[in-house]
Amino acid sequence: xxxxxxxxxxxxxxxxxxxxxxxxxxxxxxxxxxxxxxxxxxxxxxxxxxxxxxxxxxxxxxxxxxxxxxxxxxxxxxxxxxxxxxxxxxxxxxxxxxxxxxxxxxxxxxxxxxxxxxxxxxxxxxxxxxxxxxxxxxxxxxxxxxx
Numbered sequence: 629x630x631x632x633x634x635x636x637x638x639x640x641x642x643x644x645x646x647x648x649x650x651x652x653x654x655x656x657x658x659x660x661x662x663x664x665x666x667x668x669x670x671x672x673x674x675x676x677x678x679x680x681x682x683x684x685x686x687x688x689x690x691x692x693x694x695x696x697x698x699x700x701x702x703x704x705x706x707x708x709x710x711x712x713x714x715x716x717x718x719x720x721x722x723x724x725x726x727x728x729x730x731x732x733x734x735x736x737x738x739x740x741x742x743x744x745x746x747x748x749x750x751x752x753x754x755x756x757x758x759x760x761x762x763x764x765x766x767x768x769x770x771x772x773x774x775x
Contacts, residue, residue: 629730629741632752636661636745637728642701643694643716644708651749653692658771659745660686660764662695663731665738667707675740675758680713682761689768690747696720696731697738746771 630636636659640649653659662679664672679686679693686693693715697704704717718725726732731741744753744767753767 629739629754629756630728630743630751632754634751636743636749636751637725638749639718639725639728641696641718641720641725643718644701644704644713645716648694648716648718650694650745653745653747654749655747656690658689658691658747658768659743660691660693661729661743661745662693663726663729663738663741663743664695664697665740667697667699667703668710671740671758673711676713676717677711678761679715680711682765683715685761685765686768689765689772691744691768694718696725698723698726744768744771 638651664675666672676695695717698720701719708717720726726738731739733739741756742759743751746752752771
């Protein structure tokens with residue numbers, strides 16, 4: 629798994645909001661990258677709904693939320709519309725990006741993992757599982773204090 633202090637691997641993926649390129653945020657915004665196992669499952673619904681519900685709080689801290697999963701664009705779009713997920717949900721065909729970030733289980737499935745990338749493209753915080761919004765915001769706020 630990519631560790632804090634390492635450069636975040638850049639990527640361009642098709643998403644529910646059109647093409648998304650991580651490096652396009654450099655100098656402008658931080659990125660909260662959420663790797664999740666599967667569309668429309670209870671845990672993933674909870675995780676992405678929490679991100680949706682906190683979008684204003686993330687935006688106030690210049691954080692762009694982006695979710696990444698190998699599912700199809702059609703599946704991501706249906707799920708996003710159903711749940712009003714108004715942030716990019718990217719199609720990681722072949723799990724190329726998940727592999728680069730070390731967000732795969734030994735079985736090859738997606739390991740639920742969250743990364744916070746700063747404005748210069750460096751990973752500043754990483755956690756497997758489903759960290760709470762408060763934990764993530766505390767990590768963002770800690771970056772502000774260091775700046």
